[in-house]
Amino acid sequence: MGMNGGRRFAAAVLGRFQHPAQVIAGSFGLVALVGTILLSLPVATASGRGTGPLDAMFTATSAVTVTGLAIVDTGTHWSVFGELVIIGLVQVGGLGIMTFATLFAVLVSGRLGLRASLLAQAETRSLSMIDVRTVVRKVVLFSLVSEAIIMLVLTGRFVIGYGEPIERAVYYGAFHSISAFNNAGFALWSDSLVRFASDPYISLPIALAVIVGSFGFPVWFELLRAWRHPSRWSILTRLTLGISVILLVLGTLAFMVTEWSNPKTLGPLSDPAKVLAAFFAGSMPRSGGFNSIDISQMYPSSWLVTDVLMFIGGGSAGTGGGIKVTTFGLLAFVLWAELRGENHVNIGNRRIPEAIQRQAMTIALLGVGLIAVSTYALLVLTPHTLDRVLFEAISAFGTTGLSTGISADLPPAGHILIVVLMFIGRVGPLTLGSALALRERTTRYELPEERPIVG
Amino acid sequence: MGMNGGRRFAAAVLGRFQHPAQVIAGSFGLVALVGTILLSLPVATASGRGTGPLDAMFTATSAVTVTGLAIVDTGTHWSVFGELVIIGLVQVGGLGIMTFATLFAVLVSGRLGLRASLLAQAETRSLSMIDVRTVVRKVVLFSLVSEAIIMLVLTGRFVIGYGEPIERAVYYGAFHSISAFNNAGFALWSDSLVRFASDPYISLPIALAVIVGSFGFPVWFELLRAWRHPSRWSILTRLTLGISVILLVLGTLAFMVTEWSNPKTLGPLSDPAKVLAAFFAGSMPRSGGFNSIDISQMYPSSWLVTDVLMFIGGGSAGTGGGIKVTTFGLLAFVLWAELRGENHVNIGNRRIPEAIQRQAMTIALLGVGLIAVSTYALLVLTPHTLDRVLFEAISAFGTTGLSTGISADLPPAGHILIVVLMFIGRVGPLTLGSALALRERTTRYELPEERPIVG
Ligand SMILES: [K+]
Numbered sequence: 001m002g003m004n005g006g007r008r009f010a011a012a013v014l015g016r017f018q019h020p021a022q023v024i025a026g027s028f029g030l031v032a033l034v035g036t037i038l039l040s041l042p043v044a045t046a047s048g049r050g051t052g053p054l055d056a057m058f059t060a061t062s063a064v065t066v067t068g069l070a071i072v073d074t075g076t077h078w079s080v081f082g083e084l085v086i087i088g089l090v091q092v093g094g095l096g097i098m099t100f101a102t103l104f105a106v107l108v109s110g111r112l113g114l115r116a117s118l119l120a121q122a123e124t125r126s127l128s129m130i131d132v133r134t135v136v137r138k139v140v141l142f143s144l145v146s147e148a149i150i151m152l153v154l155t156g157r158f159v160i161g162y163g164e165p166i167e168r169a170v171y172y173g174a175f176h177s178i179s180a181f182n183n184a185g186f187a188l189w190s191d192s193l194v195r196f197a198s199d200p201y202i203s204l205p206i207a208l209a210v211i212v213g214s215f216g217f218p219v220w221f222e223l224l225r226a227w228r229h230p231s232r233w234s235i236l237t238r239l240t241l242g243i244s245v246i247l248l249v250l251g252t253l254a255f256m257v258t259e260w261s262n263p264k265t266l267g268p269l270s271d272p273a274k275v276l277a278a279f280f281a282g283s284m285p286r287s288g289g290f291n292s293i294d295i296s297q298m299y300p301s302s303w304l305v306t307d308v309l310m311f312i313g314g315g316s317a318g319t320g321g322g323i324k325v326t327t328f329g330l331l332a333f334v335l336w337a338e339l340r341g342e343n344h345v346n347i348g349n350r351r352i353p354e355a356i357q358r359q360a361m362t363i364a365l366l367g368v369g370l371i372a373v374s375t376y377a378l379l380v381l382t383p384h385t386l387d388r389v390l391f392e393a394i395s396a397f398g399t400t401g402l403s404t405g406i407s408a409d410l411p412p413a414g415h416i417l418i419v420v421l422m423f424i425g426r427v428g429p430l431t432l433g434s435a436l437a438l439r440e441r442t443t444r445y446e447l448p449e450e451r452p453i454v455g
Numbered sequence: 456m457g458m459n460g461g462r463r464f465a466a467a468v469l470g471r472f473q474h475p476a477q478v479i480a481g482s483f484g485l486v487a488l489v490g491t492i493l494l495s496l497p498v499a500t501a502s503g504r505g506t507g508p509l510d511a512m513f514t515a516t517s518a519v520t521v522t523g524l525a526i527v528d529t530g531t532h533w534s535v536f537g538e539l540v541i542i543g544l545v546q547v548g549g550l551g552i553m554t555f556a557t558l559f560a561v562l563v564s565g566r567l568g569l570r571a572s573l574l575a576q577a578e579t580r581s582l583s584m585i586d587v588r589t590v591v592r593k594v595v596l597f598s599l600v601s602e603a604i605i606m607l608v609l610t611g612r613f614v615i616g617y618g619e620p621i622e623r624a625v626y627y628g629a630f631h632s633i634s635a636f637n638n639a640g641f642a643l644w645s646d647s648l649v650r651f652a653s654d655p656y657i658s659l660p661i662a663l664a665v666i667v668g669s670f671g672f673p674v675w676f677e678l679l680r681a682w683r684h685p686s687r688w689s690i691l692t693r694l695t696l697g698i699s700v701i702l703l704v705l706g707t708l709a710f711m712v713t714e715w716s717n718p719k720t721l722g723p724l725s726d727p728a729k730v731l732a733a734f735f736a737g738s739m740p741r742s743g744g745f746n747s748i749d750i751s752q753m754y755p756s757s758w759l760v761t762d763v764l765m766f767i768g769g770g771s772a773g774t775g776g777g778i779k780v781t782t783f784g785l786l787a788f789v790l791w792a793e794l795r796g797e798n799h800v801n802i803g804n805r806r807i808p809e810a811i812q813r814q815a816m817t818i819a820l821l822g823v824g825l826i827a828v829s830t831y832a833l834l835v836l837t838p839h840t841l842d843r844v845l846f847e848a849i850s851a852f853g854t855t856g857l858s859t860g861i862s863a864d865l866p867p868a869g870h871i872l873i874v875v876l877m878f879i880g881r882v883g884p885l886t887l888g889s890a891l892a893l894r895e896r897t898t899r900y901e902l903p904e905e906r907p908i909v910g
């Protein structure tokens with residue numbers, strides 16, 4: 001089987017979807033369009049006065065790309081219908097990205113645990129359709145079960161800890177569990193989750209949902225099947241777990257060190273609550289998008305830490321955004337191998353092909369270039385400082401949804417730019433990654449080599 | 456001959472310098488130390504009161520790394536002796552970097568025009584010493600002749616245009632031609648060259664000297680020998696020329712568009728002077744370091760453009776800093792090849808080996824990482840905003856020497872950080888590049904490959 005089976009399977013699916021990149025971008029665009037129309041309806045607003053097309057498009061794109069940036073207050077501007085449209089877009093967007101990414105992982109990966117079972121019947125002609133259905137079913141099941149568990153915990157806490165009536169508690173629980181698991185970051189309170197900064201029964205389930213969702217389905221599938229045998233884990237799983245844990249610890253420590261005595265953020269909290277809120281802040285840039293401390297009051301150094309974490313983002317087949325922890329981890333290993341003078345880049349007992357290294361570099365470089373150009377445009381378009389517009393651009397590209405508070409202030413051109421960034425940030429790395437990995441490479445005669453100096 | 460001759464030559468030189476990286480870092484460190492001692496002497500100051508050790512070290516490092524950042528006013532703080540020490544450090548530093556880099560280019564490059572003549576007597580045993588001497592002699596000759604020409608033009612202008620007495624005009628001409636050709640950016644006026652913003656007879660020779668110096672000796676050597684035959688040019692020469700011209704045009708246009716009506720920068724100038732000053736501003740980030748418009752009054756979007764240009768820097772074997780235009784150009788070609796789905800990265804009719812691609816990526820990634828960490832440290836250490844400290848960090852790493860005006864304001868820890876950045880920025884890319892390119896790679900058995908998904 002091995003690569004051969006993978007190729008055959010890829011060919012079968014590619015035969016169905018002529019251009020997977022177009023399918024992914026097209027479906028996200030279509031859902032965003034439908035969302036824009038629904039959110040433009042007067043019935044979608046609490047006031048019944050309707051929402052302008054740009055604001056509706058911004059919100060719909062933010063929802064379907066599971067970003068969470070908002071230019072109207074989610075909890076007060078929209079009616080229940082509007083909120084249901086938003087959370088529906090989040091659910092569709094999150095499921096879509098996880099399904100597409102999982103299919104892609106199945107196609108590309110050489111030893112993903114998932115593939116064995118999917119390819120067991122590799123000889124039958126109708127394989128591709130069956131397998132696509134299998135993947136969709138498993139992903140949906142995984143998402144709904146995870147969301148249900150988080151919802152139960154949150155609902156219980158809203159009833160017991162805050163005396164909310166049961167329907168309201170269920171509604172809050174469902175909305176925020178979907179928003180958290182899909183890394184969307186929409187909250188029904190104007191201050192996001194600042195009021196729950198000291199409450200571990202809200203903060204921890206939300207953070208957990210964000211982390212679980214950001215790892216992605218293939219990682220969980222493998223962990224659930226082979227948690228006793230780490231040596232059999234794929235590189236995808238190892239990189240996702242390893243880099244995520246490192247970034248989580250470093251992020252939490254950075255926020256603790258910098259913000260511990262900031263009177264506008266961690267300062268007023270008790271010591272355990274400070275640790276809790278720093279952990280929450282450390283887990284959200286990858287790329288949950290909730291905040292339990294006021295981001296606009298953080299020190300600029302904390303913004304920079306958040307920038308880096310948001311750019312890296314979540315797992316490759318999860319609901320998080322950014323260039324992905326896998327890409328970042330691969331580049332770190334490439335760097336390490338290069339500095340040690342090794343010809344090959346090995347992770348664990350596997351060698352990483354040069355084509356994959358170049359893909360990782362391509363995605364990172366394009367991300368940096370896109371952020372640089374957008375940040376420049378925002379600097380020209382707005383009176384805001386670099387730290388705030390850079391944060392906003394990375395948050396949109398990383399589909400993170402955190403903001404220093406300038407989202408609503410941007411001019412229309414700025415809002416359109418953020419919409420474009422969210423869209424590219426959501427479908428870009430995935431479609432680019434799949435396009436790079438799945439295509440046939442043109443084979444050309446080799447030219448004589450030349451070694452220019454660098455550095 | 457070909458690679459074989461190159462290898463033998465490399466082995467011969469490496470036999471002399473056991474660890475080239477240590478030799479380069481050590482000699483720069485030693486010269487900086489001597490410079491620090493000389494600049495600490497009371498006789499080095501105009502007031503005769505002496506200079507604190509940190510300020511002396513900062514200035515000496517800034518001079519020998521040809522950066523040009525200053526925390527005391529060069530024209531008023533130092534005596535003539537102090538100024539001579541500074542310009543001497545600049546000359547030694549500039550010659551050193553160009554010599555080391557040229558030797559490195561000779562060693563590594565497979566078809567650099569320079570090598571043919573150097574290796575003509577490749578059979579003699581005493582080759583290495585002769586060739587090192589040949590390179591040093593040619594580099595010194597090239598530098599001094601270039602500097603003399605620029606000096607004559609500047610001196611003439613100071614006499615004719617500004618009525619300076621002849622000795623003073625010669626002194627100014629010599630100081631600024633050395634400072635310009637070596638991309639050092641030290642000027643004897645507090646406002647750098649703002650007073651000459653409208654004077655093409657000062658601005659253009661200085662800009663030209665900076666550009667000539669930043670291309671580097673191997674490029675000029677090849678251009679002088681084969682200017683009629685561009686098809687024979689090496690990739691080093693093509694990339695250096697091509698990327699430099701593109702960045703120069705883009706930089707000039709960006710400054711024209713953004714600053715044209717800024718009353719604090721280009722605004723008050725006549726239209727031709729605006730174009731001249733924009734060209735000057737566009738040529739300086741790579742990495743001349745003079746300014747003819749007030750950088751602290753530029754719009755933040757212009758700072759961002761300057762950040763990008765300073766990070767990229769100058770030519771690989773020139774007096775400029777940064778990751779180098781060659782590194783940037785290579786990465787652009789790698790990206791382009793990857794997006795087009797080509798297996799090989801070809802420039803012109805030559806294939807770029809994968810090892811070189813990885814070196815370029817390594818240098819760029821380490822640069823980004825270093826800038827991120829230093830910027831974070833400066834944000835924590837100082838009350839300044841991100842745009843200013845990022846500018847300062849990139850200017851130090853890129854040995855550019857431009858500043859938004861915060862250099863003198865930094866606390867001692869900030870000054871030490873800038874010193875370290877200048878030093879790493881100067882010797883880092885070169886020694887890293889040579890270490891990566893010249894070492895023997897460990898050969899290991901190949902592990903089975905695995906293709907994790909990225910993006
Ligand atoms: K988000």
Ligand SMILES: [K+]
Pocket residue numbers: 521522523638639640742743744854855856
């Ligand atoms: K400089």
